[in-house]
Amino acid sequence: MKYTLNQGRELSSQIAEAIREAIMNGSLLVDERLPSEGELCDRFEVSRSTVREALKRLAAQNLIRTQRGATGGAFVNRISFEDAYPQQITTSTLLLSMNEVSFETACEARFAVERACVPLSAARCQPDHMATMRAEIHRQEQIGLSDESFCASDVAFHKALVEGAGNPVLTYQLASAIESMQPLMNMITFSKRDRAKIVDLHRKIADGIASGNADIVDKGLSELADYSVTLADQVRLQRAAKKQETAKA
Amino acid sequence: MKYTLNQGRELSSQIAEAIREAIMNGSLLVDERLPSEGELCDRFEVSRSTVREALKRLAAQNLIRTQRGATGGAFVNRISFEDAYPQQITTSTLLLSMNEVSFETACEARFAVERACVPLSAARCQPDHMATMRAEIHRQEQIGLSDESFCASDVAFHKALVEGAGNPVLTYQLASAIESMQPLMNMITFSKRDRAKIVDLHRKIADGIASGNADIVDKGLSELADYSVTLADQVRLQRAAKKQETAKA
DNA sequence: ATATTTTAATTGTCAGACATTTAACTTTAT
């Protein structure tokens, strides 16, 4: 390995890049130990601060972990689904909140993505996830449940649905897409009637999965998507009205 | 804002966490300037190196950018789709390569996810993306095309398919899922006959989109998924045979 | 043999210095 750091970018960035590249192309294997900070200083001909800043960049992406002590050092991390989840969700959530993505667009994407797991979930229908879905439906029927809790339960219900597909890669992709919508969903206030309708659809979906009928599930999800958009529109109208009232007063 | 850094974790990690939280919950708005490194030192009562390591962590996640000079500093980044793409792909790619995810599982997830966009793409069918798909099909028919180029063109074709849905959020989620599969696809060698069949299916899919017939597209994708798995199995068998041969000699 | 202590390697943190970049300010020349 030879390292040449030329460009105008910061050194720590270039060093992080070089190491990231080595990890990506397999030059550095999982659990392999990187050279110590001191050795990296020599190789890249930079100071320890610079090396450390580079390593912190990689640590922030879960690419490496560090251990102190005699046999310590920086090690290539085996990225787990558990590590990748929150990372993905953070990015997606911010993407939605910072880019004026309309609720309609986000909702369309969310349910389109979710529909991807329906054939598999219906075919495989695992008791565990079935039970979770039923339990969440039950929770959603409880009176006095806060809107936040209702939304959280909604997410849990849909997460169980995608986990039912029994494909960890699919779960990872879909569940993060769904969770990143949560802040948007939390902005909606659900009346008693709204909840009843949503729970009905959830039950329809769960029944569809239980009976292995993908079409029913698909239809249920479509209705849910449409209804969510309708509700969001109502909230928007209500807020606009309230705002005008306040402005008058 | 009051900051208390207690736990055993590294200070720079905790500081990064605190600032990330402030960005996520809206305390720090897009393009807002963070306190200078010196001020952060005072607030968190740590040295500048520690603050800098925290900032580098955030920069690695595209949460902030830094500028030098008199009016410089660290600013909250508006995360763009362009920023988020490669991040997502890096994570997903490593996740696949590091966790012994079978080709079958990954393939199932990839095509399941891709099917999510079919109804929208078929309904909206935009000329731009239609043209890209046709062009890529044409490229794939050229003899002498390397396997790598063939695979890259394959990815481009499918990317155009999901972009045809006209939903940026969906494109972001799906395209990154598809691209993260590329290394796995590159491991397959395509015979002339393989390519002919794949291109046929691509044409079927493109025609389905052009005529707005989602069912045809769906079926085409399913066939493609099955065929990909078949090819991967063949490659696996061939390699096993070759290995045994080598061992014998 | 086991328990304890020492040692050495490594990362984490601190302090202070200088380099570099950049915008704003000041001076000077026209």
Add this chain to the structure above:
DNA sequence: ATAAAGTTAAATGTCTGACAATTAAAATAT
């Protein structure tokens, strides 16, 4: 007065050297 050139100040980027904390292994004592 205006424009060009030079100066200044604030900020990040990098370097150096030191010490703290942690940890496994080696050395020592029981």
